[in-house]
Amino acid sequence: MKSTALLILPTLASSLVAAAPAPGAPLVESNKLRRVLYRSNLEARATELFNIAKLNKGTRAWGTPGHWETLDWIERQIPKDYYNVERQYFNISRTVHDEVSVTVDGVAQTQVNGFTGGPNGTVSAPLIAIPNFGCNASDYPASVAGKIALVHRGSCNFGQKNARAGTAGAAGLVIWNNDPTPLTPTLGTPDLYNVTEFIVALFIGQAEGSAIVEKIGTGSVPATIKSLFHFDIDLTANIIATTKGGNQNAIITSGAHTDSVPAGPGINDNGSGTIAQIEVAKALTKFSVNNAIRFCWWAAEEDGLLGSEYYTSHISAAEAAKIVMNLNFDMLASPNYLYSIYDGDGSTFASPYASTGSGLIEQTFIDFFVEDGKTSVPTEFDGRSDYDGFLQVGIPAGGVFMGAEGIKTEEEQKLFGGTAGKPYDHCYHQACDDTNNLDYGAFITGTKSMADAIAKYGRSIEGFPFPRPAAKLTPRRLEGEPMIPNRAKGKHGKHGGCSQRQEA
Ligand SMILES: *[C@@H]1O[C@H](CO)[C@@H](O)[C@H](O)[C@H]1NC(C)=O
Numbered sequence: 001m002k003s004t005a006l007l008i009l010p011t012l013a014s015s016l017v018a019a020a021p022a023p024g025a026p027l028v029e030s031n032k033l034r035r036v037l038y039r040s041n042l043e044a045r046a047t048e049l050f051n052i053a054k055l056n057k058g059t060r061a062w063g064t065p066g067h068w069e070t071l072d073w074i075e076r077q078i079p080k081d082y083y084n085v086e087r088q089y090f091n092i093s094r095t096v097h098d099e100v101s102v103t104v105d106g107v108a109q110t111q112v113n114g115f116t117g118g119p120n121g122t123v124s125a126p127l128i129a130i131p132n133f134g135c136n137a138s139d140y141p142a143s144v145a146g147k148i149a150l151v152h153r154g155s156c157n158f159g160q161k162n163a164r165a166g167t168a169g170a171a172g173l174v175i176w177n178n179d180p181t182p183l184t185p186t187l188g189t190p191d192l193y194n195v196t197e198f199i200v201a202l203f204i205g206q207a208e209g210s211a212i213v214e215k216i217g218t219g220s221v222p223a224t225i226k227s228l229f230h231f232d233i234d235l236t237a238n239i240i241a242t243t244k245g246g247n248q249n250a251i252i253t254s255g256a257h258t259d260s261v262p263a264g265p266g267i268n269d270n271g272s273g274t275i276a277q278i279e280v281a282k283a284l285t286k287f288s289v290n291n292a293i294r295f296c297w298w299a300a301e302e303d304g305l306l307g308s309e310y311y312t313s314h315i316s317a318a319e320a321a322k323i324v325m326n327l328n329f330d331m332l333a334s335p336n337y338l339y340s341i342y343d344g345d346g347s348t349f350a351s352p353y354a355s356t357g358s359g360l361i362e363q364t365f366i367d368f369f370v371e372d373g374k375t376s377v378p379t380e381f382d383g384r385s386d387y388d389g390f391l392q393v394g395i396p397a398g399g400v401f402m403g404a405e406g407i408k409t410e411e412e413q414k415l416f417g418g419t420a421g422k423p424y425d426h427c428y429h430q431a432c433d434d435t436n437n438l439d440y441g442a443f444i445t446g447t448k449s450m451a452d453a454i455a456k457y458g459r460s461i462e463g464f465p466f467p468r469p470a471a472k473l474t475p476r477r478l479e480g481e482p483m484i485p486n487r488a489k490g491k492h493g494k495h496g497g498c499s500q501r502q503e504a
């Protein structure tokens with residue numbers, strides 16, 4: 001990654017031209033804004049979004065027609081007299097495998113997948129099976145040097161196994177599945193695992209892997225592994241809508257992601273955040289604001305927060321200095337939900353990202369749930385979501401999340417109802433994440449929590465640490481440099497979340 005100072009974002013320059021809100025519009029107030037949000041609208045939007053997925057092979061993943069239609073659909077609904085609406089295009093470099101193969105003792109394995117990340121190449125060497133999960137240096141015998149290591153999936157990330165095998169001197173790596181369900185695996189980036197590069201790696205099925213382990217025991221067999229690929233550059237876009245009214249030097253940003261995973265329509269994940277933002281943005285037009293509000297619909301969250309990271313890595317220091325905070329809205333309608341709030345002050349989960357500003361945002365959400373007669377719990381503030389890029393440039397953040405594939409505890413069942421021992425969202429990242437997968441009561445509550453924070457901070461940021469000392473803007477990306485998918489980035493802590501399954 002190259003470092004460039006002070007890139008100016010020309011597409012956002014026009015949002016600096018202030019325009020008056022509707023004449024006579026009252027100053028926004030939380031209660032009044034919340035009162036003009038309707039559950040029936042959320043239901044209607046969810047149906048429209050699901051129809052877009054249905055008409056497009058069941059998915060709204062970035063780069064697909066379903067995602068482009070999602071962007072058009074969002075843009076059509078944002079009132080242009082109240083907002084400056086921009087499309088921020090960016091490229092993503094996608095790995096396309098041309099040949100993947102694992103041949104063991106002359107037998108070509110049939111269930112082979114290539115990794116995203118890692119080198120392009122062919123390795124022929126004896127293959128040995130590594131005991132345990134290959135997560136630690138001590139798992140690798142000295143004799144692995146120059147050989148291909150066969151490692152079981154589980155216990156740590158694929159990237160960690162690759163780094164430890166490489167550090168032990170292995171020439172190549174085959175990871176075998178611990179689950180019969182196939183997956184598209186991702187290594188992440190070597191720097192996350194303290195190495196400068198990965199070794200050539202392939203992923204094989206559970207049945208094949210266990211058969212090889214049984215056959216070779218502590219011995220070895222000749223093997224050849226191939227991972228040959230090229231990169232395709234594909235375009236996608238974020239949508240950024242900023243109120244024309246309000247102080248353009250004190251901007252409250254709010255984000256949700258517009259893409260689904262390829263496997264499903266993504267109506268809870270993350271259609272719900274997208275829809276909530278549309279409805280709050282429309283309702284806001286009945287009011288005036290003292291501070292500008294910028295709604296961001298990010299693309300390619302599912303591949304590693306790429307849209308939000310593109311935005312924050314191309315923002316100039318001057319533009320970053322105008323952003324007061326980033327509000328982030330995760331799955332807002334999980335069927336077996338919990339109301340969790342990022343622990344911005346680090347009081348429950350120690351976090352290097354905790355700050356006074358993020359703590360104040362957390363308190364705003366806690367207060368909202370209390371006022372609404374509900375309870376909430378803290379969740380890790382670990383930078384593993386679209387707010388990460390904002391924290392990297394020194395902007396405080398916070399938000400609400402209702403749970404993904406994590407399992408509801410007994411204690412959470414007492415607080416929120418639903419079913420203990422079951423996932424918060426049993427359709428997480430699957431084809432069944434459709435309009436029937438939403439808890440609409442939770443959905444309207446989540447949407448109102450967004451409206452409350454927008455109204456509060458749109459009115460006043462008194463007591464909030466702003467302006468801030470000048471931000472450090474590293475690392476930076478070059479204009480036009482494509483973003484690289486990295487699924488290891490987009491995952492949540494104990495309540496589960498995007499990408500966890502692909503990377504470990
Ligand atoms: C090996 O690595 C795993 C995952 O990182 C860790 O949980 C475990 O404690 C390690 N074991 C040893 C013996 O170091």
Ligand SMILES: *[C@@H]1O[C@H](CO)[C@@H](O)[C@H](O)[C@H]1NC(C)=O
Nearest residue numbers: 159160163191192193194195
């Ligand atoms: C990388 O190295 C640092 C410093 O030695 C260590 O704290 C960290 O745990 C290492 N990370 C991994 C993934 O091995």
Ligand SMILES: *[C@@H]1O[C@H](CO)[C@@H](O)[C@H](O)[C@H]1NC(C)=O
Nearest residue numbers: 119120121227228229230231
């Ligand atoms: C990978 O290697 C193959 C064969 O050597 C080559 O054709 C291809 O261009 C390489 N891909 C990349 C991304 O370098």
Ligand SMILES: *[C@@H]1O[C@H](CO)[C@@H](O)[C@H](O)[C@H]1NC(C)=O
Nearest residue numbers: 256257270329330385386498
């Ligand atoms: C939902 O969208 C938010 C905002 O873009 C993002 O931070 C979060 O990771 C997404 N969550 C899931 C589970 O997709």
Ligand SMILES: *[C@@H]1O[C@H](CO)[C@@H](O)[C@H](O)[C@H]1NC(C)=O
Nearest residue numbers: 089090091233235479480481
């Ligand atoms: C995307 O990549 C194409 C082809 O490589 C290039 O022409 C275009 O300018 C890039 N667009 C952006 C927004 O970076």
Ligand SMILES: [Zn+2]
Nearest residue numbers: 269302498499
């Ligand atoms: Zn997801």
